[in-house]
Amino acid sequence: MNVIVRVAVSGGAVSGGAVSGEVESRSRAARRSSESAPYELSDFSRVRKFDAHVHLNVEDPTLPDLARENGFELLSINADSPDFPDLLDQRAVAAALAKDDPARIHWATTFSMMGFGTRRWLGRVTAGLAEAKAEGACAVKVWKNIGMTERDADGRLILLDHPVLEPVIDHARSLGLPVIGHQGEPHNCWLPLEHMTTDSDRRYFERHPHFHMHRWPDRPSYEDLIAMRDRFLTTHPRLQFVGAHMGSLEHDIDRLAGFLDRFPRAVVDLASRMSHVQCQSLRDHEHVRAFFIRYQDRLLYGSDMTFNAHTDPVRFRRVAPAIWVSDWRYLATAESQRVGSLRADVPGLALPRDVIDKVYCRNALRVYAISGDGC
Numbered sequence: 001m002n003v004i005v006r007v008a009v010s011g012g013a014v015s016g017g018a019v020s021g022e023v024e025s026r027s028r029a030a031r032r033s034s035e036s037a038p039y040e041l042s043d044f045s046r047v048r049k050f051d052a053h054v055h056l057n058v059e060d061p062t063l064p065d066l067a068r069e070n071g072f073e074l075l076s077i078n079a080d081s082p083d084f085p086d087l088l089d090q091r092a093v094a095a096a097l098a099k100d101d102p103a104r105i106h107w108a109t110t111f112s113m114m115g116f117g118t119r120r121w122l123g124r125v126t127a128g129l130a131e132a133k134a135e136g137a138c139a140v141k142v143w144k145n146i147g148m149t150e151r152d153a154d155g156r157l158i159l160l161d162h163p164v165l166e167p168v169i170d171h172a173r174s175l176g177l178p179v180i181g182h183q184g185e186p187h188n189c190w191l192p193l194e195h196m197t198t199d200s201d202r203r204y205f206e207r208h209p210h211f212h213m214h215r216w217p218d219r220p221s222y223e224d225l226i227a228m229r230d231r232f233l234t235t236h237p238r239l240q241f242v243g244a245h246m247g248s249l250e251h252d253i254d255r256l257a258g259f260l261d262r263f264p265r266a267v268v269d270l271a272s273r274m275s276h277v278q279c280q281s282l283r284d285h286e287h288v289r290a291f292f293i294r295y296q297d298r299l300l301y302g303s304d305m306t307f308n309a310h311t312d313p314v315r316f317r318r319v320a321p322a323i324w325v326s327d328w329r330y331l332a333t334a335e336s337q338r339v340g341s342l343r344a345d346v347p348g349l350a351l352p353r354d355v356i357d358k359v360y361c362r363n364a365l366r367v368y369a370i371s372g373d374g375c
């Protein structure tokens, strides 16, 4: 159901009765009159867009074709995930697809933690980053295995601020590769399934119990992992850092605002976390809208769509555009839509065009130093 609803009042934080409500809506109307008009749903396919978080894991044209049809450039991110192909295969696939369509397909490399701490490991990783950069990689991904599952020779968890990782990060910076960091998980990961705020998290952690931290009280807490990431950024203040999945602060935009204020070189992508944003805008629509406007230079649109060897291309062709259009409907228009993961109708944010252009394209081009004819 996609009912068109023009949003008249915020979803929360309205107090003081009718008079102050009237004053508030007048000042909101004045504020909005100075903004560029929002896009319409029909603008979706014609506006240039960039999905800064997908995973092209096999050399299949389905997702690149969909990107072409829907006006997207893509950043395909390699990741040291057990659910993904071997890292050398991921790299070969990404480089080949990017070579086929260099104006549309971009990619981020990563490195294996196998052999961590040995001199050979460091040599292999630094050489691998340089080779990937020469093949066209525009970033390097550090996955959640660091901090959650990887252990050193003594059985201790390897944290992101481990001194052995420092030369790797320095090398990435010297190559001009931003670091995409996925540390931690959604806050829901530390809650029992029945207390999670979205059905999508509930499904994911039911299927991936080894990553459902509520089941593993001996593993680092949510706060431990956030503190680890923040310590890491404190020691690398000049690093261009992209916090994947809203920097794992998806449940609290005020906390995310604090993170972005504290680390001015950091940006975040929105991949796989739209329902968490929607959950907050259901409570306070204007607050979430104001967050996007304030941090319009620091947010990158991303979907986290993944195309694996077993992915059904027919179903993918149906589902992927629906996700892109749903996200556009929410961010760019005022239209309301049913969000299954929240079991609620969610009004769109109707962000100004300038903000949408940045979140949907210009920020990614800037952060990943991708040249082109601009958004």
Ligand SMILES: [Zn+2]
Pocket (backbone or CB within 6 Å): 053, 054, 055, 077, 271, 304
């Ligand atoms: Zn991802």
